[in-house]
Each structure stands twice: as structure tokens, then as C-alpha cells.
Amino acid sequence: MSNAYTSPIPIKRTNLGHALASEWTKIKSVRSTVWTLSIFLILVIGIGLLAVANTQSDDYQDVPFTVPAFFGLMLGQICLITLGVLVTSSEYGTGMIRTTFTASPQRHRVLAAKALIFFAIAFVASAGSILLVGLMASGAHSGPEAGDIAWGGTVVKGGLYVSLLGVLALAVGSMLRHSAGAITTMLGVVLVPAILPGFLGIWESTQKLGEKMGDYNAINSLAAIFQIDGPDSSTGSSQLVLLIVITAAAVVGAFALLEKRDV
Template identity: 45%
Template sequence: MTSPATPQDRRQESEAGHPGCYESPIPIRPATLGDAIASEWTKLRSVRATVWTLGVMVTLMLTLGVGTALLLAANDAGLANEPALALGFFGVLLGSLCVITLGVLTIGSEYSTGMIRTTLTACPSRARVLAAKAIVFFSLTFVITTVTAAVVAVLQTLILNGTVAASGGRWALATVGVGLYMAGLGLLSLGVGAIVRHSAGAITIMIGVVLLPLVLALFMFADALRSVQRFLIEYSIPNQLSALYGTTMTNSGPSSWEPLVVMLGLVAVALGGALALLNRRDV
């Protein structure tokens, strides 16, 4: 009974039968989603844009959230009927611009540098590339946003200790809910970046998505446009974010965990469109 051939034996046989041919002794296996995730994680953590955008987001959330609480405490204003958690909205709203920027750059920067050709050569499956980018970006953004929101909520509650105690559900919405919504907003930006393939253009579009509904609603004075005005305000991203803190601009519209369902639908449409275009385009 003969022993199985080793990689070195196979290489020697290949060279003897076919001079000039070489067979690598390294075992070859097909790439998996885990390999794509590892690659995308290496790219995301090694670029300066990740540190700058997420660093600015954390700074804004901490500075505005804690600073607002300190101002209210210094003036003995307090929040008579609202938990201190609602003050976290201001930092999150501005921080969302950082998440949008990073979401677009996660894929848009590869188009601007031409790195996308190398990525798709190494991993020809467009669905796997997009899924890996989405998983890595969502995980990183969710963890950092949730932890920062929780720290801000604790500090605000300690500073304004005379306010109403928030329930467990309100705490979950103001921390985990906000983290999920911000990460979803980033995925929406990633999808738009993959569709547009231009970082500046995609960021401009996403800023318009955040701000334009409220701007348009401000100029709808006619009675015939009241229903449209109400819809734009209720489903605008700032109002949905504020709904997670229990304070909205209107008495109707998404509340509690409903903004996350709305965002999930938008993300599904954007990523679905991005995947369809990725499969049709050469690059």
C-alpha cells in the first residue's frame, strides 16, 4: 500500500512531465464570505477617514449631549416632564452627517481610486463584496454609536438628577435603537454610494435626503398641501430620530421602534438597487 503523494511529490512529477510548469504547494480553496469580511475590515480600519469621521461623531455626541445637560443644570432649568435622555438628540443629529460620509466613502473611495477593480478581481461575486462591506460597516457603526449614546445618556441623567426617571423601554430606544438607526442610515448611504459611484455626489444626495423634506415642508403654506407637509415632517429623518427619544415634531407619524422599520425598508431598496447595478456594470 503506497502512501499518498505529498505536494512536493506532485510538484516534482509536474515538472518532470511538463518542464517549466509549477504547482504551488499551498492548498487552494475557494474564497468565502468570511474572507471578504476580513478583507473589508482590514480596509476600513486602515484608512484615516474611518478614524476621523467616527471620531468627530463621538466628539459631537459627547460635547453637545453633555454640554446641553450642563447648561440646563447651571441655569436650574431641568426637564420637568421629560427624561434627560431626550437631550442626546442634538448630538446624534449632527453625528449622522459623519455616518453618512463614512457610509459613502466605504465604497465610493474605491471607485475614485480604482481600487474597486482589484476588489472585484479578488472576489468576483458582487453580492459577496457588497454583503461584506455592509456587515463590517454596520457592525462597527452600531457598536460605536450605541456605546457613545449609552455613555451620553448616563452622564445626562447624572447631571440632571432632578428629572423624570426614564423607563427601560426609553433607555433601549435611546441607546440600542439609536445605534441601529444610525447604522441603518450609514447602510443607506453605502447603497447610494454604490449606485452613484461618486463620493461627493452621493454625500450631497444623502444630505439632501436628511434635510430637504423639512426645508420643503417649511414653504408649503397652501391648505391643499397640508397633508403633504405633514407627511414630509413625520417621515423626515430628523423627526424619526427624535421619535426614538420620545419627542416628535407632530403628534402622529412613526413612534417607538417604527422608525427602524421605515429605515429598514429604505436600506433594502438602496442595497437591492446597488446589487442589481453592480451585477450589470463591468465595474
């Protein structure tokens, strides 16, 4: 009577923690992450500190100390969008996604891990850079001439907004599976709503649509978060909620398509 074979190698059931560890290893070991995050930090911190050096204390009477970071974020958000796309689409381009799904057949777990790891990295980088610029501005210009506007919320909201844009790009990259196509699509999402209101305002029937589009495009949303128009202006909460809804819908669509398609 033969005995059943028992492997001497301990077998553990895979879980989300293993997928997170795998995605963290992949995202930190590729050059695209280092380059895009480095450029992002240079833009936000570099332009921010340049603005700090060229402003006076009375320039902060009606705006928070983090407002210099806004100028760098207008460009830096493109870096996070690009990185978000590459996190998913690059594996499809190289064919490595087959190896990933062979090692982890539960595809939804892989995509969830990618989104969580990317969001954590993007939020730490963006919120950290905004905080640094705010600290430098408050240290250089704090005094009776500067205003006393709370700026902690701009750190969280600003970091959250650009990070969610990156997650939206990640979901678009997963759905399109093509880096150039996904990046172009996301650039359209960011740039077209900023340009189109100027044309929609020409006709009376489309003026209201143009105004709403102008209020909720990425650049004006960040401007609202950083209270560019003063402490009594919108704080960008409605714009942030809209982006959360759009990003959630895109992520749900990415999960749905992931299970229906072949690799």
C-alpha cells in the same frame, strides 16, 4: 506517463468570512474612517455632555436621560452618511475596486461585507456614545426631581436609525460610484424633507403631505425616538420601520446594479 501537477500551497475556497476580514482591514486602515468617526464622537458626546452640564434634574421629568445625545446626533449623522458613501465610492474613485473584484470575483460578497462591517462599526459608535451620554446624565441628575423614564430603547433605536442612514448612504454610493454626487444626494435626503414641509403647508391640497414629510424626516424621526415631546409621544417605531424599508430597497438596488455594470 506524466503526473498532474499539485501545488504545494494549500488552496482554500473563499467565503464571506474572508471578505469581512478584508473589508475590516481596509476600513480601519484609511484616514477617512478615523476622522469621520472621531468627529462623530466629538459631536455626540461633546455636545451631549455640554447639555448635561447645563441642565437640571427637573429637566428630565418628561424626557429620557439620553435626550442630550439627540442634539449631537442631528449633526453627527452627517458624519456616518459621509463615511457610508466613502466606504464604497472611494474605491471606484481610486480604481482600487478592480483589485478588489479581481481578488473576490463574487461582487455581491464584497458589497455584503462592506455593508455588514460598516453597520457594525456605525452601530457600536452611535449606540455607545448615546449610552455614555445617558449614563452621564443619569449620574449627574438622578434624584426625586428627575423623572423615571426608561431610556434603554432610545439607545438601541437611536443607534439603529443613524446606522441605517449610513447603510443607505453606502448603497447610494455603490449605485452612483461618485463620492460628491452620493454625499449630495444623501444630504438632500436628510435636509429636503426637513425644509419642504414649510412650503407644502402653504397650500391646502399639500398640507397633509407636508405634515407626513415633517413627521418622517430624519430630524423629527430622531426627536420621536428620543421622546422630545414627552413620554406619551411617539417612540419613533414607525419612522424606524420606514427607514428599514427604504434602506433595504436601496441595498437591493445596489446589488442588482453591481452585477450588471462593468468596473
